[in-house]
Amino acid sequence: MTKHFWQEEFETLGKKDLQKLQVERLNATITNASRSSFYSKLFGKKNIQPGAITDIAQIAELPFTTKQDLRNHFPYGFLTLPKKDIIRLHSSSGTTGNPTVIFHNRHDLNSWANLMARSLFCAGVRDTDVFQNICGYGLFTGGLGFQYGIETLGALSIPAGAGNSLRQIKLMRDYGTTAAHAIPSYLGRLYEVFEAEGLDPKKDTQLKTLVIGAEPHTDGQRKRIEEMFGVKAYNSFGLSEMNGPGVAFECTYQNGLHIWEDAYVVEIVNPDTLQAVPDGEYGELVMTTLDRQAMPLIRYRTRDITRILPGQCECGRTHRRIDRITGRTDDMFIIKGCNVFPMQIEGVLMKIPEVGSDYMITLETMNGVDEMVVEVEVRNDWFQGDIRRLDKLSKTITHQIRDEVLAKPIVKLVEAGSIPKSEGKAIRVTDNRKNGLN
């Protein structure tokens, strides 16, 4: 008998049963969260009693958790367990200020790997596939997150890592890669390298499935990728605060991303009023973990804007679907798969006395690759007319920004006074990207 689901007993639960499971798990999560110093104080103040939830709609009575809370209580304020029970952390980049760090115990990693395997299965990946993970390993969740998922699913994993297009192509051809995961903007670049090598991925590889995510993209860009590589491409959504990849995933019907409601409570709220909006309306995604022990998060404001797609999916999965992410309620942007806040760039520049603190960030597609161009003013009183000194300064800024946000910028020195001064809410980021796919 052909298997249609990774875990039919969870994936096809009726609405009532799913909500009952959510209520049970939410109560357990609140009890567990109360062991952390952050939630014990918060719940004490708001007089929240463990076990008080009887209907999942009551979640709206609980307070929100924000990224700032995570930073303020860095590093261990959200831990519910002694450190000896923790076996891995994933952290945002950053050398200035507190990073966002998430801790996992063994249960959490198994749960994540299972959700990731379920996600891949739902996109049609099977244990017979050869899966190449074209994605940075390390603190970034896309590497290890997919790795454990592929292994749990039982496909042959190729932990290729990011970049080095010629090697990626060789791996694909040597081992008959049938499925791969990459950020969408990189696939445009990879296709150009195929072409430059006189190869056609449609004929010269066995690729049939691509998983794309970690970067905003449109349906048009997905279709373009599908045409270039002769594959089906599926949208993957995740964020490190909710583990990483494997939070929501497209099934083979490609009509929205099933968000795993046995593992997360999903709310869409108006970012101004913080009240729930009806299904179908856009708002900020708010998520609560239901199956995480070491570091549960309750009503976490993701800042991602999306909506619930009303109606049932033909695939038979009952977990609701979210639409692709259309934007952010803060100024974070994603480049080369890295989350970047303009404040991080500002922090780096403020420590370099040779340049002013005004800056402009432009996101551009150059030769099929998305680049972050950072324009910085040279200070008049530092200028000595020496081209080598300026070159060195330019390199220093490049390296320091790269160390901070992990994505390498293109630094452009500009004349003093040419960047608008920061008065109130100056717009520092202009996005001209085409994702290399238009």
Next chain:
Amino acid sequence: MAYEVSIFLENKIGHFERITHVLKEAQINIRSMAINDTANGWGILNLIVNEPQKAFEKLSAKGISVALRPVIALEMRDEAGGLDDLLMQVAQAGVNFNNAVGRIIQETQTAILILNIEDYQESIDKLSKQGVKILDDQTVYGKS
């Protein structure tokens, strides 16, 4: 000591004109110019002008990144092989330079080669020993 005027310049339409306009307003005469371009969208504009100090002040006042850098001006024969012979002497003197600009002086049938160097006094000594003629500031800046 003669100076060249070095200016930070972005490779954008209208930026060069902004500089030349300031100099025109101040009635400053440009005797020679060279642009050192980088691949990064900016470069350094090096000018020899009749009044370098005034140019520096006027440009600074407009918020432009500008610096005065000492240069050495060498006399060169205005004929085939003139530059080659002179460079041979500069090399024999063991003097290294960052950038160079050449121009002819019509009234004397000679040419001058202007070098931007790092060890100013030491280089002058070496070049003098080698028998290279070093021109005075007024010859470098030309008649006002």
